[in-house]
Amino acid sequence: MSNILILGACGQIGVELTLALRQKWGADHVFATDLAAEHPLLQGTGPFAQLDATDKDAIGAFIRKEGITQVYLLAALLSATGEKAPMKAWDINMRSLLQVLELGVEEKLEKIFWPSSIAVFGPTTPKVDTPQQTVVEPTTVYGISKYAGELWCQYYFDRYGLDVRSVRYPGLISWKGQPGGGTTDYAVAIYHESLATGTYTSFLGEGTVLPMMYMDDAIRATLELMEAPAETLSTRMAYNIAAISFAPEEIGRSIQAHLPEFKLSYAPDSRQAIADSWPQSIDDSLARKDWGWKPQFDLEAMTADMLKNLKNG
Numbered sequence: 016m017s018n019i020l021i022l023g024a025c026g027q028i029g030v031e032l033t034l035a036l037r038q039k040w041g042a043d044h045v046f047a048t049d050l051a052a053e054h055p056l057l058q059g060t061g062p063f064a065q066l067d068a069t070d071k072d073a074i075g076a077f078i079r080k081e082g083i084t085q086v087y088l089l090a091a092l093l094s095a096t097g098e099k100a101p102m103k104a105w106d107i108n109m110r111s112l113l114q115v116l117e118l119g120v121e122e123k124l125e126k127i128f129w130p131s132s133i134a135v136f137g138p139t140t141p142k143v144d145t146p147q148q149t150v151v152e153p154t155t156v157y158g159i160s161k162y163a164g165e166l167w168c169q170y171y172f173d174r175y176g177l178d179v180r181s182v183r184y185p186g187l188i189s190w191k192g193q194p195g196g197g198t199t200d201y202a203v204a205i206y207h208e209s210l211a212t213g214t215y216t217s218f219l220g221e222g223t224v225l226p227m228m229y230m231d232d233a234i235r236a237t238l239e240l241m242e243a244p245a246e247t248l249s250t251r252m253a254y255n256i257a258a259i260s261f262a263p264e265e266i267g268r269s270i271q272a273h274l275p276e277f278k279l280s281y282a283p284d285s286r287q288a289i290a291d292s293w294p295q296s297i298d299d300s301l302a303r304k305d306w307g308w309k310p311q312f313d314l315e316a317m318t319a320d321m322l323k324n325l326k327n328g
Contacts, residue, residue, distance in 0.1 A: 017125065018044050020083040022068040022111065023090030025049040027192040028130065028184075028233065030056050032087065035234045037061050046081055050090070056191060069107060071114035078122050085241075087128045088115045094134050095286050096196030097157040108160035116171045119179065127179040128241055131165050131253035133226055134158035134198075135183060138292040145294040147255050147301045154292045165252035172251035180240050181253035185297060188317060189230035190324040198289045202227055202266055206321045209270045209277045217263040220283040224295040228258040229312040229320070236308055243306035250301070257297035258310035259317065269318040 017040060024033045024047035034056070037045045042061035047053070053063045066073060068090035077083065090111050097104030112129055119127050136145060137152035153159050161183075171177040186199025190206070201217050208215040219225075228236075236256050267279035302308035312320070 016040070016044055017084045018046070018082050019085045019087065020046050020048065020074075020078060020081070021087045021089065022048055022066065022074070022115070023088065024057065024063070025051045025054040026089055027187060027189060028230075029089045030054050030192050031189060031230055031234050032089070032237060033057055034060060035238060036087075039238065046077075046083070048077070068111040069114065071118065074114065075118050075122065078118060078124075083122075084125045085127070086115055086119070086124060088112060089130060091130075091160075092157065093197040094132075094155050094157040094289055095198050095200075097160075098155055098285070098289075101156040104156045105160055108157070109163065112164045112167060116167060116177065116179065119171065119177045120175045125178065126241060127177065128237065129164065129168060129179060129181050130237075131161045131181050131183045132158065133183055133185050133293055133297065135162040135165065135253075136292075136294050140294060142295045144296055144298040145255070146298050147250070155289055168253070169251045178245060179251055180248070181251075182236060182240060182256050182302070183253045183297075184233060185226035185228045185257060187228055187230050187233050188321065190321050190328065191230070198286045198293070199225055199227060201263060205263070205266060205270065205279070206318075206325055209274055210322065210325055213274070213276055214278045214280070215267075216280045216282050218282065218284045218286050219263055219290050220281050220287055221264050222262050223287070223290050224260055224262045225290055225293060226257055226260050226295070226297045228256070228310065229317040231320075232258050232310045232312050235311075236302075239308065240302075240306055247305050249305055254302040254305070254308070255297050255299045256302050256308055257299040258312060259314050260296045261314055265314065266318070269314050270322070272315075273318065273322050
């Protein structure tokens with residue numbers, strides 16, 4: 016039986032991935048950790064400890080104490096937040112990964128998961144159906160750290176045989192967690208505000224098409240990749256995965272189908288330049304071929320599920 020350590024379990028992805036892993040492996044085998052206090056949705060669902068993802072000695076001691084065999088490293092400063100403190104973002108994002116990779120070799124871990132992002136792409140990247148392998152010139156410290164991290168993951172696999180796996184998440188949308196400082200966070204906040212006030216002012220302008228994904232699909236993609244036979248995987252950098260692409264006005268119309276009085280306005284801020292540098296749609300054919308990836312939620316299904324759960328919550 017695997018014993019799993021999650022670093023950064025209280026973030027947007029971490030909360031739902033922790034719950035999914037506990038359902039799959041059993042609560043006692045999934046150890047949630049974060050520098051922050053335990054998230055309310057995780058309380059009472061399994062073991063939790065406060066742990067700094069950049070403290071290699073503490074992580075190593077935890078791995079040995081609990082017999083950890085797999086690590087999911089989710090701790091990071093995201094795109095918009097990272098631009099406010101570039102050196103801090105670089106330090107957290109890179110030091111945490113390099114230390115976990117080193118521990119993977121030293122402690123002979125079975126598997127490591129580390130998420131990348133569409134932030135690795137830049138303004139010179141083809142914007143439509145962005146290929147798995149293409150021009151990669153990120154313009155944010157978050158994107159730079161993610162692409163450097165992808166190369167390190169491939170390096171540790173090639174040199175040490177370390178079984179490290181990754182996906183390039185698009186913008187992620189969830190009713191369970193609050194936005195975490197990313198450029199695509201408007202697509203989470205818009206649902207909350209549509210119910211709370213009936214209005215929303217988007218920090219991205221009309222016509223800004225970005226790749227997005229409902230969190231249910233993102234969690235399923237992560238689990239499916241981690242369960243895929245190693246011999247089927249053709250890259251250890253990060254797989255493109257895709258689901259939906261839309262602009263703010265499209266998500267606004269999908270909400271108006273349920274809430275006809277909802278009003279959407281626009282006030283683009285500094286995040287607009289980041290969004291303009293990213294792709295509009297992603298070619299995920301390699302993930303589909305290698306491990307059978309396929310999304311389940313389109314925009315209409317996602318909006319219906321988001322509004323239903325936020326109302327019930």
